[in-house]
Amino acid sequence: MLKTIYMFELKKLFFSKVNLITLVGAVMMLLFLAISSVAEDQSAFRETARELDGRIIDGQLFDEMKSALKYENGVALLQVKEGYEKYVPILNMIMPVSGDEIDFARFQGMGFYELRRQRISQRLEKQGLTEAEKAYWDSLEEKVQKPFVYHYHNGPANLLKSFQALGFFTLLLSAVGLSGVYAKETADNMNQLLLCSRYGKKKLYLIKYAAGMTWILAAAILVVLALLIPFGIMYGMDGAGEMLQLVKPLSMLPCTIGQMLAICLGIYLLAAVLFASITMLLSVTIQNSPAVTCSLLGYLLIDLFADVPNRFRLLQAVWSLRPNAILMNTGFVNYRLIRLVGKFFMNYQAAPVIYIAIAAAAFVIGLWQYKRLQVGK
Amino acid sequence: MELTADRLTKQYKNKIAVDRISFTLTNGVTGLIGANGAGKTTLMRLLSGILIPTSGTVTCDGMDVDTEEYRDILGYLPQEFGYYPEFSGRDFLLYMSAVKGLANPDAKRKTEELIELVGLKDAARKKVRTYSGGMKQRLGIAQALLNNPQVLIMDEPTAGLDPQERIRFRELISGLGRDRVVLLSTHIVSDLEHIADRLMVMKEGRLIWQGRWEAGKEDLEKFYISVISGDEKSC
Numbered sequence: 001m002l003k004t005i006y007m008f009e010l011k012k013l014f015f016s017k018v019n020l021i022t023l024v025g026a027v028m029m030l031l032f033l034a035i036s037s038v039a040e041d042q043s044a045f046r047e048t049a050r051e052l053d054g055r056i057i058d059g060q061l062f063d064e065m066k067s068a069l070k071y072e073n074g075v076a077l078l079q080v081k082e083g084y085e086k087y088v089p090i091l092n093m094i095m096p097v098s099g100d101e102i103d104f105a106r107f108q109g110m111g112f113y114e115l116r117r118q119r120i121s122q123r124l125e126k127q128g129l130t131e132a133e134k135a136y137w138d139s140l141e142e143k144v145q146k147p148f149v150y151h152y153h154n155g156p157a158n159l160l161k162s163f164q165a166l167g168f169f170t171l172l173l174s175a176v177g178l179s180g181v182y183a184k185e186t187a188d189n190m191n192q193l194l195l196c197s198r199y200g201k202k203k204l205y206l207i208k209y210a211a212g213m214t215w216i217l218a219a220a221i222l223v224v225l226a227l228l229i230p231f232g233i234m235y236g237m238d239g240a241g242e243m244l245q246l247v248k249p250l251s252m253l254p255c256t257i258g259q260m261l262a263i264c265l266g267i268y269l270l271a272a273v274l275f276a277s278i279t280m281l282l283s284v285t286i287q288n289s290p291a292v293t294c295s296l297l298g299y300l301l302i303d304l305f306a307d308v309p310n311r312f313r314l315l316q317a318v319w320s321l322r323p324n325a326i327l328m329n330t331g332f333v334n335y336r337l338i339r340l341v342g343k344f345f346m347n348y349q350a351a352p353v354i355y356i357a358i359a360a361a362a363f364v365i366g367l368w369q370y371k372r373l374q375v376g377k
Numbered sequence: 378m379e380l381t382a383d384r385l386t387k388q389y390k391n392k393i394a395v396d397r398i399s400f401t402l403t404n405g406v407t408g409l410i411g412a413n414g415a416g417k418t419t420l421m422r423l424l425s426g427i428l429i430p431t432s433g434t435v436t437c438d439g440m441d442v443d444t445e446e447y448r449d450i451l452g453y454l455p456q457e458f459g460y461y462p463e464f465s466g467r468d469f470l471l472y473m474s475a476v477k478g479l480a481n482p483d484a485k486r487k488t489e490e491l492i493e494l495v496g497l498k499d500a501a502r503k504k505v506r507t508y509s510g511g512m513k514q515r516l517g518i519a520q521a522l523l524n525n526p527q528v529l530i531m532d533e534p535t536a537g538l539d540p541q542e543r544i545r546f547r548e549l550i551s552g553l554g555r556d557r558v559v560l561l562s563t564h565i566v567s568d569l570e571h572i573a574d575r576l577m578v579m580k581e582g583r584l585i586w587q588g589r590w591e592a593g594k595e596d597l598e599k600f601y602i603s604v605i606s607g608d609e610k611s612c
Binding site for chain 1 (some may be wrong): 418419422426427428429445448449451453455457459460461462463464466471472473475476477478479480481482520523584
């Protein structure tokens with residue numbers, strides 16, 4: 001019987017026109033995003049990226065590059081000159097460190113890595129990290145192999161860069177798809193029938209919750225595939241085993257792009273669970289589907305545009321734990337740490353535990369609210 | 378089977394919707410009549426356990442109404458309720474069977490039986506959104522009967538039914554009332570003629586008359602008007 005109810009609850013979610021339209025819309029937009037990204041990335045650059053495979057990024061390579069760039073007052077300008085295209089993948093990698101104006105004079109020997117270290121130190125200072133936090137990061141930085149060695153990594157790198165968009169889409173899918181899980185039964189006057197039925201109280205809450213989670217996880221996986229498949233076909237997935245710094249040169253995490261992809265995927269799926277559980281809690285509490293959707297879309301806007309200044313240390317630390325902040329590219333170079341039982345944890349280490357705890361709390365509060373539901377109160 | 382209300386009261390902010398009502402219903406059909414706003418729907422919700430009383434109790438053979446055991450033997454048809462428009466009539470009944478705890482083979486058998494009983498056999502595969510008001514009401518009646526309830530509470534069950542369907546419904550209810558508690562409310566008193574063994578009359582949240590009713594002995598409509606206007610001694 002419970003399985004039958006579960007199947008019917010899935011049918012309500014998966015055959016709802018609004019849900020289908022939102023899901024198909026999200027998949028189409030991501031496919032478009034992936035295809036347009038591939039189209040922008042000229043095939044010639046992809047070829048040169050493969051030619052550079054295995055090159056050590058050091059003074060010798062920078063000397064070669066100098067001749068391919070135009071200069072003004074000793075500073076390289078990014079203007080096309082013969083042979084320029086060959087070095088685009090390296091330029092893309094060094095520009096987050098050097099800025100748009102590349103001063104190759106500073107890159108002699110290990111100069112590039114000294115500049116990188118300076119930039120990181122500036123950021124650590126700006127974020128107001130303690131000496132202990134800085135020492136923690138230094139210990140990780142020591143494990144990052146230098147000089148970097150270039151390897152082709154366009155496929156996994158593009159996927160990694162797209163995770164931010166995925167987080168927003170998942171929140172949207174949750175806000176639209178799950179806002180009515182409990183609220184719609186009230187709006188449609190179906191609660192009158194359900195709440196006086198044998199399984200209509202506690203068990204129906206649990207089954208609806210399970211169906212809601214199934215919907216959001218299926219939708220979340222589908223939108224990942226909407227990016228993964230075109231990127232995989234166009235770029236291939238080689239390069240996943242290369243160092244993260246090829247994509248995020250200012251990161252001090254000693255891990256590979258593939259490992260970071262796995263971390264992002266895990267956080268992304270947990271974020272989907274978190275969004276779903278909060279949506280369903282709001283659905284059972286507010287009992288008004290459009291109000292739930294609007295509340296979450298309002299949050300989405302705040303999430304997109306609000307930023308907490310560095311001087312509000314605690315608030316910034318909390319704000320930087322939100323799923324989209326971690327999935328955003330800047331999340332990989334956010335140096336804020338969380339100290340717990342004498343140990344430091346990075347955002348992406350602490351966030352899963354926090355998400356699971358919030359989701360569990362939302363589940364329990366929702367159940368309590370559901371049991372108190374009345375008709376015509 | 379005895380369904381007992383004891384000093385049942387439901388108060389909203391500034392209004393007492395049900396005011397210290399007490400009664401005991403036994404097997405048979407009881408008609409609940411009263412003008413719109415008299416408190417019939419609130420009383421029925423209290424009896425169905427979907428609304429918590431401000432004070433007083435409802436028990437069924439000693440069982441509290443907020444238990445799985447009571448919900449197991451309860452059939453409830455609300456005055457107005459939505460359906461899942463994307464479900465077929467059959468799917469809707471199968472879903473309600475599962476929520477009512479019927480095992481799969483029983484659910485299928487009972488669903489087909491009730492589809493036949495309420496005359497929806499030809500429309501069972503159609504989406505509920507294509508149903509007329511009368512068809513939806515018949516589907517509602519069918520869902521209330523799925524678990525073979527010992528306590529059947531129906532709020533304005535004849536609303537939306539055409540004259541022929543009304544007659545068929547009355548016959549159905551007369552048969553059902555023999556071995557279970559049936560309470561049905563209406564503001565159309567003629568609906569109760571010939572089928573109600575007992576009557577309860579509500580006015581402004583209070584039960585102003587209750588007792589046995591013998592069909593044919595008196596004109597129900599005239600009797601009701603005399604009760605409402607205060608000519609008949611209140612209970």
